[in-house]
Amino acid sequence: MKELKSYLSQYENPRILDIGTGKGDFIAMIDYVYQDYSEIIGIDIVDYLLEMDESAFENNPKIKWMDLDVLETTFPKNSFDIISLSNTLHHIKDIKSMFNQMVEMLKPGGIIILSELISSNDLSEKQISHQLLHSFAAKIDHELNKVHSQIFSKENVMQAIEMYSPLPVDAIWELETKSFDEEITLEDLYRLVDGLLKNVKDSPKFEQYKEEAIAIKDYLQENGFSYATTICVVLKKQ
Structure with missing residues (x-):
């Protein structure tokens, strides 16, 4: 993570915004490699995830959470030194507006760090988990009419940046x-699978989802878990 630390260290007490923060995985990475930030604000629109966030970082007063959509935020222009978009690109319907909003909120000289899980043909058995x-x-969210694409390829990510990013x-x-x-x-992952399944308990395809959930748990039990390949792309505002 030396590259991430190198970029964060270029800023003195930076103010950081994490968009689509989920349960705070990328914030945890930032805090792991660099603690000299003045504030991190995580925003998301999924209430139960935000509750998990707050309990995970309740002893760190520099980390705050808000139930907000990036396109509906009211932060002034030039509010943040660093904005991170962590595994969120594939959840966004209006990518162009999102990039424009991030650039508005970013200070001159600031950076956007986009991290995105990507599809790959050389994953280990643990990464396949x-x-x-x-x-x-993604299937469960699609059932619930939520935007959640399947994993992008590296080419897809770079094409989206080239097409929509002003930076x-x-x-x-x-x-x-x-x-x-x-x-x-494994218990954490089993709870995740069970939580997803619970969200579609009234679906006519519930039994199909249940079978897939059991198969995933069996695979996890046999092979374990490791994060799949994730790329970081830094965009800089002049």
Whole structure:
């Protein structure tokens, strides 16, 4: 994670916004490599995830959470030194408006760090577990009429940036996640699968989803878990 630390360290007490923060995975990575920030604000629109966030970081007063959509935020222009978009691109319907909003909120000289899980043909058996979980979550969200695409390829991510981002690419690398792989237990993953299944308990396809959930748990039990390949792309505002 030296590349991430190198970029964060360029700013003195930066104010950071994390968009689509979920349960705070990327914020945890930022805090792991660099603690000299003044504030991190995580925003998302899924209430139960935000509750999990607050309990995970309740002892850190510099980390705050807001139930907000990025396109409905009221932060003034030039509010943040760093904006991160962590595994959220594939959830966004209006990518162009999202990029424009982020650029408005970013200070001159600031950066956007976009991290995105990508599809790959050379995943390990442990990494395939992550891909299976993501695919299952995407199917459940689609059932609930939520925007959640299947995993993008690296080419898809870069095409979206080229098409919609007003800012140039400053750097790109694969994110090192090994330190975080070891913290995830099978029980955590089973709870995730059960939670997703519960969301579609009234669906006519529930039995089909239940069978897939059982198959995923069996695969996890046999192969374990590791994060699939994730790229980081840095965009810099002049």
